[in-house]
Amino acid sequence: MFFVPWEILALKRRCIFMEEFQCKTTIYSGPGAVSALAGMGGERLMLVTDPFFMKNGTAQRIAQTAKCAQVEYFDKVQPDPSVELAAEGTARLKEFAPDLLVALGGGSAMDCAKAMAYFAKGSYKLVAIPTTSGSGSEVTDFAILTHNKVKHPLVDKRLRPDAAILDSDLLQDLPKGLIAETGFDALSHAVEAYGAKNAGAMTDLYAREAFSSAFAALPASYAGRKDVRLKVHQAATMAGIAFTQAGLGLCHAMAHSLGGLFHVPHGRLNAILLPSVITCNAHVAAKKYAELARAAGIGGSADTIAVRNLKNGLVRLRRELNLPETLAQAGVDPRSVWRSAEQIVKATLEDPCCKTNPMEAEDFLVRRILEEVTGRV
DSSP states (O other), X not given: OOOOHHHHHHHHHHHHTOOOOOOOOEEEESTTGGGGGGGXXXXXXXXXXXXXXXXXXXXXXXHHHTTOSEEEEEOOOOSSOBHHHHXXXXXXXXXXXXXXXXXXXXXXXXXXXXXXXXXXXXXXXEEEEESSSSOOGGGOSEEEEEETTEEEEEEOGGGSOSEEEEOGGGGTTOOHHHHHHHHHHHHHHHHHHHHSTTOOHHHHHHHHHHHHHHXXXXXXXXXXXXXXXXXXXHHHHHHHHHHHHHOOOHHHHXXXXXXXXXXXXXXXXXXXXXXXXHHHHHHHHHHHHHHHHHHTTOOOSSHHHHHHHHHHHHHHHHHHTTOOSSTGGGTOOHHHHHHTHHHHHHHHHHSGGGGGSSSOOOHHHHHHHHHHHTTOO
């Protein structure tokens, strides 16, 4: 076929704006969904988890469900897993050489297992079983490891699990604080994915549904209604599908830098940061934010009103969930923040999440948000 120059130019333009959407993870969802492990085959299983699930017997019960002849446990996972922990787990993984690698726990357990599989470079079937409803790590290309008080996001398609099991039976006894923090993490994933530079029609579908579902169901889940917890769980996974392809933004970049320094839970930091980030990004993302507000039933006729309603709705929800509004309320001395301001700004701007923030992330923007969350303004 012969192309004249203008046709070639038009073809290039179409390719530049082509949207790519992948979801290789098979998702099993519902009460008792862990039974899907029994049909995954394999004789050797390695289960990555934390000491809590070993102590209460959940890890052993799930391992038995898989019906594998040999089982190995790596149960040293702690919040914000370190590079050193992942290296230790990688060595154990190489030595045991399982057919199935199962991650049981919250984002930390899943990120640790994903990093182990990535560094081991083996042919393991990776199965993620989230026990909290927030990180979305069960379907993402991301894993976060900590080194020298800095959180380092790993981003690679090989990190995405082969299967995710969303079993509502594992959510029945979640502490209220954990429901609140992880739920707000899911909301922040949806908001940032919807406004991200790489967002497209497909990711918007997942992000919009994730936000409206979590926004509606999270208060009831927090209040003790166990029948809605699967809805929040599924919303967190949908948000994960959206952000692993659309990207995130300044809220997560700042949460990574602040979390590494001050050891505040990730979801708690997102709850503090997100309203301020929405205000800053609204200069270029008002239309997208307004669409989210309307999807959640809190919009207005004008975009400016809808954006204000979105921010105010998240602030009200944050209070309803008894989450902190400032870093001081989260136990962080504002003076410590400003003493480390240069380090925070540098780490934030170098974070991969900044690349897809709807507006260009700059030094002054990070400092402006720090002023708001430390109470300087």
